Amino acid sequence: MKKALVTGITGQDGSYLAELLLEKGYQVHGVIRRASSFNTSRIEHLYQDRHDAGDGPSLTLHYGDLADGQGLTDLMLATEPDEVYNLGAQSHVRVSFDSPIYTHDVVAGGALRVLEAARRLADKKPVRVYQASSSEMFGKVHETPQKETTPFYPRSPYACAKVAAFHHTVNYRDSYGLFAVNGILFNHESPRRGETFVTRKITRGATRIAEGLQNKLYMGNTDSKRDWGYAKEYVEGMWRMLQADQPDDYVLATGVTETVQHFLELSFGAVGLDWQEYVETDPRYFRPAEVDLLLGDPSKAKAELGWEAETDLNGLATLMVEHDRDLARREKHAGDYEVSTGAHANQPATGPAA
Ligand code: NDP
Ligand code: GDR
Numbered sequence: 001m002k003k004a005l006v007t008g009i010t011g012q013d014g015s016y017l018a019e020l021l022l023e024k025g026y027q028v029h030g031v032i033r034r035a036s037s038f039n040t041s042r043i044e045h046l047y048q049d050r051h052d053a054g055d056g057p058s059l060t061l062h063y064g065d066l067a068d069g070q071g072l073t074d075l076m077l078a079t080e081p082d083e084v085y086n087l088g089a090q091s092h093v094r095v096s097f098d099s100p101i102y103t104h105d106v107v108a109g110g111a112l113r114v115l116e117a118a119r120r121l122a123d124k125k126p127v128r129v130y131q132a133s134s135s136e137m138f139g140k141v142h143e144t145p146q147k148e149t150t151p152f153y154p155r156s157p158y159a160c161a162k163v164a165a166f167h168h169t170v171n172y173r174d175s176y177g178l179f180a181v182n183g184i185l186f187n188h189e190s191p192r193r194g195e196t197f198v199t200r201k202i203t204r205g206a207t208r209i210a211e212g213l214q215n216k217l218y219m220g221n222t223d224s225k226r227d228w229g230y231a232k233e234y235v236e237g238m239w240r241m242l243q244a245d246q247p248d249d250y251v252l253a254t255g256v257t258e259t260v261q262h263f264l265e266l267s268f269g270a271v272g273l274d275w276q277e278y279v280e281t282d283p284r285y286f287r288p289a290e291v292d293l294l295l296g297d298p299s300k301a302k303a304e305l306g307w308e309a310e311t312d313l314n315g316l317a318t319l320m321v322e323h324d325r326d327l328a329r330r331e332k333h334a335g336d337y338e339v340s341t342g343a344h345a346n347q348p349a350t351g352p353a354a
Contacts, residue, residue: 001057005079007031007066007114008087012192013132015042017085017235022046022057024239029079031064031072031088042192066110069117076117077124083242085130086114089158092196093136094220094287095354096158104161111165115172115180122178128242131169133182134162135227135253135294145297148184148249155289170249179247183238186253186296189316190231191323196354198260199228202267203320204327209278210271211328214340217278220285222260225293229254230311230319240305253296254309266317271325284353 004021008014009030021028032040040047046059062079064071066088076084089107090096096103111131118129138146139155154160172178193200198219205217229252237252261275268275301307311319 001025001027002083003027003029003079003081004083004085005029005031005076005081006085006087007064007110008089008132009061010039010042011087011091012042012190012194012231013188013235013238014087015046015192016190016232017087017238018043018046018059020235020239022059025057027057028059029075029081030059030061031075032061033065034063066106066113069113072113073117073120076121080121080125081127083128083130084114084118085132085238086111087132089132091158092194092354093156093158093291094285095352096156096161097288098352100157103157104164107158107161108164108168112168115168115178118180119172119176119178122176126179128179128247129169129172129181130238130242131165131180131182132238133166133169133184133249134159135184135186135251135296136291137163137166137184138294139291141293144293145253145255145295146251147297148251148300155291156287159291166249173247179242181241181244181247182249183241184249184251185234185237186227186229186251186294188229188231188234188252189320191320192231193320199263199316199320200324202260202264203317203324205278206267206271206273206275207321207324207328208331210273210325211332212339213328213332215278216280218280218282218285219260219264220282220287221290222264222279222281223292224290225257225259225295227253227255227257227294227296228263228313228316229309230316233309233311237301237305237307240307244305248304250301250305251296251298252301252307252309253298254312255296255298256313257293257295258313263313263317266314267321270318270321282353
């Protein structure tokens, strides 16, 4: 039975990946951060009390942090995984402008700590490492669509840190012969997407407005264009990269780009509303530097891994709206809500913009 170690298991991708690996019969070890409140809601359905677990596929959670290199090395040597997926990150681009040094430490330093820990383990047994690289690395693009050979021009502290992590991963492959790969993933979304990322903010906003829980939705730059896919399909691509004969870097994308405005149209349209009547601009959501256009070329992943995105943007908006409409209805029936302006519906009114 194969063993996998996953950082960022409590996030959107971590939860889908853990599901996939368990389905494939893996023993999954997940790194979670100690928090004063529960942060495991996305993986609760996967967790089986260790007292009830037999010898089959299982999920075991360990406390750890990407800032703690010694802890990661100890965990790596104790669990001896065949595959490591480094998905943990401060992953919000806007937030990285507010916390650049922390973001750099966790995203770039964290990746390096994982690679170092894996190098130690590789002295004892073979291990394969997946690094969660990002289309944000392309930033201000000079070539469209973007592919594995397109030069990087990062436009945020987050993206700069992901570029550093990318190069560390390639360097460990070249220097030590470690089986280490970069998945350069374009935006991928789902009902499990964090509520301050643009698609989920829109599907939550549109459905809460439709149910009378919110009056307005305040947005940043709605002209930017993204290549959005469905997260559940992208974790399959991560896994395939680690099953390949040789380690290499791959773009995962749909090959279609649309504006944020188009996603607003689709989501509000799905609940019978005209987005222009409800959406207002709040400059707090603008970024000091914006990435205007991302469009990926996934042909290498298709040719070499047999991976292809299946869900289009309309399908993605529909499944997210359906999920969030149920959520809004449950909120409404629970009755413990106040109709909000929607300025900061999903975060404290005095909270920072994200
Ligand atoms: P999420 O923001 O949903 O999840 C991030 C995860 O990282 C959470 O489990 C979080 O834990 C954990 N984490 C944050 N800080 C630390 C830390 N200091 N130590 C350990 N763990 C930490 O991200 P996604 O699931 O969307 O993305 C997964 C990875 O893929 C990230 O690295 C992201 O940057 C990258 N990526 C994502 C894309 C996307 O479109 N979703 C596209 C390209 C790359 P907690 O729950 O406690 O906060
Ligand atoms: P992104 O995703 O920055 O591409 O990073 P996000 O959903 O945050 O923004 C996409 C685009 O929408 C614009 N936008 C807004 N964004 C947010 N969050 N909130 C708003 O109110 C808003 N209004 C407009 C943004 O300016 C941007 O142009 C995501 C993350 O998952 C990264 O971790 C990952 O690496 C990349 O995708 C690929």
